[in-house]
Amino acid sequence: MVFVFDLDDTICDTDKYSEKYIRKYIAKHKLPYKQIATNVRFAEKKFDWDIETALRWYKNFGDEMISKFPCKKNAVKFLQGIHKAGHVIVIATARSTVWHAQPREVTLKWLEDNKIPYDKIYIGREDKEKVCEEVNADFFIDDDMIIVDKVANYFATVGVNKQAFLATTNYNKNLVVPNGVVRVKDFNDLTKKIMTSNHFMYNI
Secondary structure, three states: EEEEOOEEEEEOOOHHHHHHHHHHHHHHOOOOOEEEOOOOOHHHHHHHHHHHHHHHHHHHHHHHHOOOOEEOHHHHHHHHHHHHHEEEEEEEOOOOOOOOOOOHHHHHHHHHHHOOOEEEEEEOOOOOHHHHHHOOOOOEOOOOOOHHHHHHHHHHHHHHOOOOEOOOOOOOOOOOOOOEEEEEEEHHHHHHHHOOOOOOOOOO
C-alpha cells in the first residue's frame, strides 16, 4: 500500500512550536510586534505582521525554526512500523523557497535526524491530488481541509478503496469534515481507523 503524508502539522508539530518560537524571538529581540490571534492556520497570521515582514523573517530564521520542529506523538513509531511491514511512504510538503532559504536541505536533514523512513519525497508541491495520482496512493494524510477534500474527490473518481484522512489540529478541530474525508485525532487514531475498516485489511 502507498501512504502519502503531508509534513507540517501532520508528521511534525508545526503550529504550536512555531507560535512559541516566534513569540520568544520577538521578546528576546524586543521587536515591536505582538500576538493578535491564536486559532488560525499560519503562524504569520498570529502576529501583527504584514506579508513583507513575515516573508523576511521566514527567509532569515525560518530554516532554523523548522529544523527544530518536534514530531507528533507516535508519528515515528507509526511510520517505521508501516515501512518495516513493506508499505510505501511518500512525503509531500508545500515548503518552498518563497518562505524558506533552503527548504529541501533542512527538510531532508530533519527527516534523517528524526529517523523517519520514506521512499519518495515531493518538496514545494501544493497539487497533492496530482502527487497521489503519480504514486498511485492508497492513503493520504494532511491537516489542510481544502487539500484533503481535493484528494478525496480525486480518490472518488478512481473508484477503488482509497481514503483521505484529515489530521486534527487546533485550527481545524471545529471544521465540518466533507464527505469522503475521515478525521483522525492522532497517530493512534489513524492506526485504529485503518485497522478496523473493512476496506483496509492488511498488515500494519
